[in-house]
């Protein structure tokens with residue numbers, strides 16, 4: 588047993604000696620002393636003072652003046668060089684902090700990643716946009732109120748790239764709110780201002796709301812099987828069945844188009860839609876529109892289509 592153990596120890600130590608040839612340990616760099624004897628003869632300082640050409644060790648950086656020719660060094664404007672841009676106690680405190688920091692480290696990086704302080708005019712414009720959103724302004728028009736929806740996806744080709752949900756135009760409420768695009772919302776506002784409000788005047792206390800019976804809807808024209816997709820499928824159309832007044836009464840397309848009372852006013856509104864909208868269909872266009880106006884912003888080569 589003792590003989591066997593001794594043989595094993597010899598085999599193991601021999602194996603260890605051979606293993607040294609295959610080791611993954613990196614080879615010592617030629618310019619660095621490898622053992623104590625060499626270190627004692629050649630002081631380390633000498634090696635550092637004259638590194639080999641191919642050394643990968645980085646060199647110490649000097650000041651910018653030592654590295655670059657003086658023509659390359661230009662002062663870069665910093666926020667604290669422009670105290671006229673500082674407004675507000677917090678910004679002024681930041682200016683002071685940066686100035687003090689720079690005074691202590693002249694070799695600090697020349698440009699700070701911190702963005703320059705924005706001028707007051709930009710902040711004022713941003714605040715105006717924020718207040719406009721609070722008021723519900725959409726489509727860049729203070730007289731169009733609602734909410735921006737962005738992309739509305741529908742099946743197949745249906746959908747709206749930049750949809751809005753319109754709550755009111757020119758102070759007249761949409762009931763219910765309509766999902767359309769801004770071009771259609773803008774045409775609707777123009778129609779209310781030029782057609783609806785003048786036609787109604789002060790009757791019944793004035794216009795209160797529009798009764799909307801269709802807006803965005805993925806469907807064919809007149810809901811007919813096999814027909815082309817309606818402009819409603821792209822948020823470019825809106826259908827209106829009545830004009831509600833502040834006293835609670837309503838001018839209704841179905842009952843009042845031919846009435847002595849409100850017929851002339853409804854026809855005046857129909858005419859006023861031709862222009863702001865590319866297609867205008869009323870009770871006399873076909874049997875599908877006996878009870879509502881169809882307005883859309885599709886354009887035809889021959890101009891607006893109004894029936």
Ligand SMILES: [Zn+2]
Pocket residue numbers: 801819824825826880881882
């Ligand atoms: Zn329609």
